[in-house]
Structures are given as structure tokens and as C-alpha cells.
Amino acid sequence: MMLNLGILSLIVSLLHPNDSHYSLHHALAKIEMADALAEKLSQVCPIDSVVAILVGFASAVVDNAPLVAGSQGMYDLGQHPPDEALWNLITYCAATGGSLLVIGSAAGVAFMGMEQGVSFGWYLKAIGPAALVGYFFGVAGMMGQQAAGLALGS
Structure with missing residues (x-):
């Protein structure tokens, strides 16, 4: 992906060397990734807890800080207030999902x-299965706490 962005940036800078309107930075700044992701995810998977689990899997490849920041833009705070248990689940999944792969x-x-x-x-053979089992036990524990009314938030 970074190679493609680099090539695209090079081509654009050669075609429009003095026009910052056509710069790759200018174009990327206008993209609302969180909105685009939220719309696509809500079409594919309307269950918020499954989306949180997928955020954890993505965290195995992508840094968890931008994932959590992106998920903050995905949900309307009117429907999902800041103290809702969904945010605890998203935080747990993003934080622990990085351990699913050694590069995460x-x-x-x-x-x-x-x-x-x-x-x-x-790592994938020796640690991956245990990390995956631990991840899902943690998700089950978080969801169990929510169901029992023991979780922080509503």
C-alpha cells in the first residue's frame, strides 16, 4: 500500500509540480476513512460486538491507536454514549488483538x-493458537460482564 501511495505521489508531483491542490497529502486529508469504514462495516455486519472483534483482528496488523481513533468516528455518540460498554469491548479488542501476530x-x-x-x-504456529484462544476468552469475559451488569458503563 505504501509503495502504491509513493508511486501515486511521484506521478502527481511530476504532473502538477507547483499545485498543492493536487498533492497527495491534500487528497488524503479529505478522505473520511472512519465514515467510509463505518458505513461498509454496518452493511456487512450490523452487530457492534462483532465489529469490535474485527477491530482486534485488524490490530494484529495495524497499530491499535488509529484503529480506536477511527472507531470513535464510526459510532454516533447519541446512539453509543461514551460510557457504554461497547467502548470497553473495542478498547479491549484493539489492545489485545495486537498479540495475535508477532508483528502486531x-x-x-x-x-x-x-x-x-x-x-x-x-510465532504463528507456536503462540498464535494460544493467543487466539486467550483473545476469545477475554472477549467472552467482557461480554459476560456486560450481560451480568458488572461491566463499567451502561
């Missing part, structure tokens, strides 16, 4: 660099 967390990348024989494939 800074600690995982550091671990891969420090230890001999640790590769992406090794």
Missing part, C-alpha cells in the same frame, strides 16, 4: 529481534 505489537517485534529462531511462522 512493539513487544512482539522486539521479541522477534532479540531471540534466535523466532520468526513470523514460528
Whole structure:
């Protein structure tokens, strides 16, 4: 993706060298990714808790801070107030989903660099299944707390 953006930026700067209106930065600043993502996700999956779980899977590849920031723009605060339990679930999923793949967390990348024989494939085979089970047990625990009325928020 970054290679494609770089090539696109190069082509645009060659075609319009002195016009900032055609710069890639200007074009990307106008894109409302959270709105586009929210609309597509609500069509594909109208269940908010499943969307939160998918945010966790995305966190295994993408940094969790922009994912949570993007999800804040996805939901109307009138329908989902800030103290709603959905936000706790999104936060949990984004934070722990990074451990599903070794590249999804800074600690995982550091671990891969420090230890001999640790590769992406090794982590996927040796740690991935346990991380996935732990992730889903955590999701079940969060949802169980919500159902029992023990979760923070409404």
C-alpha cells in the first residue's frame, strides 16, 4: 500500500509540480476513512460486538491507536454514549488483538529481534493458537460482564 501511495505521489508531483491542490497529502486529508469504514462495516455486519472483534483482528496488523481513533468516528455518540460498554469491548479488542501476530505489537517485534529462531511462522504456529484462544476468552469475559451488569458503563 505504501509503495502504491509513493508511486501515486511521484506521478502527481511530476504532473502538477507547483499545485498543492493536487498533492497527495491534500487528497488524503479529505478522505473520511472512519465514515467510509463505518458505513461498509454496518452493511456487512450490523452487530457492534462483532465489529469490535474485527477491530482486534485488524490490530494484529495495524497499530491499535488509529484503529480506536477511527472507531470513535464510526459510532454516533447519541446512539453509543461514551460510557457504554461497547467502548470497553473495542478498547479491549484493539489492545489485545495486537498479540495475535508477532508483528502486531512493539513487544512482539522486539521479541522477534532479540531471540534466535523466532520468526513470523514460528510465532504463528507456536503462540498464535494460544493467543487466539486467550483473545476469545477475554472477549467472552467482557461480554459476560456486560450481560451480568458488572461491566463499567451502561
